[in-house]
Amino acid sequence: MIKIxxxxxxxxxxxxxxxxxxxKDFVDGIHYDVMDGRFVPPTTFTVxxxxxxxxxxxxxxxxxxxxxxxVIEGYAQAGANLLTIHYEAEQKDVRATLEQxxxxxxxxxxxxxxxxxxxxxxxxxxxxxxVALIMSVEPGWGGQGFIAEVLDKVxxxxxxxxxxxxxxxxxxxxxxxxxxxxxxxxxxxxxxYIFKSPDYRKAVESLRH
Ligand code: DX5
Ligand code: ZN
Numbered sequence: 672m673i674k675i676x677x678x679x680x681x682x683x684x685x686x687x688x689x690x691x692x693x694x695k696d697f698v699d700g701i702h703y704d705v706m707d708g709r710f711v712p713p714t715t716f717t718v719x720x721x722x723x724x725x726x727x728x729x730x731x732x733x734x735x736x737x738x739x740x741x742v743i744e745g746y747a748q749a750g751a752n753l754l755t756i757h758y759e760a761e762q763k764d765v766r767a768t769l770e771q772x773x774x775x776x777x778x779x780x781x782x783x784x785x786x787x788x789x790x791x792x793x794x795x796x797x798x799x800x801x802v803a804l805i806m807s808v809e810p811g812w813g814g815q816g817f818i819a820e821v822l823d824k825v826x827x828x829x830x831x832x833x834x835x836x837x838x839x840x841x842x843x844x845x846x847x848x849x850x851x852x853x854x855x856x857x858x859x860x861x862x863x864y865i866f867k868s869p870d871y872r873k874a875v876e877s878l879r880h
Pocket of ligand 1: 678679680681702704733808809810811812813814815840841842843860861862863864
């Protein structure tokens with residue numbers, strides 16, 4: 672089963688709650704992009720924004736921030752289900768951050784940017800992470816083109832870890848979703864493709880085929 676997680680980074684009229692309400696019946700969760708203006712140039716949502724939302728679904732918090740260890744507790748307490756950190760982010764110790772996430776009762780996700788090699792991350796760290804998130808665009812902005820080369824990383828991970836949740840983020844549409852699933856992804860984040868489409872349900876269904 673493929674899980675579809677809409678990214679609510681760029682939604683019509685910036686009305687995040689309305690966007691969530693409109694997709695909640697036919698998606699598997701919500702992907703929430705947190706940017707700190709340091710790890711990536713833009714600044715987006717904070718934990719305070721998150722607390723104001725009513726998300727009756729699985730929530731994947733994508734932390735594009737340095738020192739994620741300083742913010743994860745707040746998101747966990749506010750109801751996050753999956754907290755995804757970046758391997759490249761400044762932090763004391765990646766493994767310790769993942770452990771902290773698990774101790775807080777959340778699933779621990781580990782992400783790499785397009786230019787980071789999948790083999791830069793030790794296999795035991797991939798093994799320890801509940802979810803691997805492969806970025807298929809440079810983190811920071813929605814609406815960019817899919818970098819197909821990153822599918823090699825998905826194939827590598829799927830070859831090593833048959834049961835791992837493998838997620839992909841950036842430039843996902845019906846065509847690239849298909850490629851990603853063949854490569855081994857079982858989770859897909861998609862923002863622009865869903866929220867620029869005239870029929871959200873149809874767009875989501877097209878990602879499942
Ligand atoms: C980019 C974010 C993505 C982004 C995906 O840094 O992590 O989640 O919103 O948006 P699309 O689907 O437009 O590439
Ligand atoms: Zn994201």
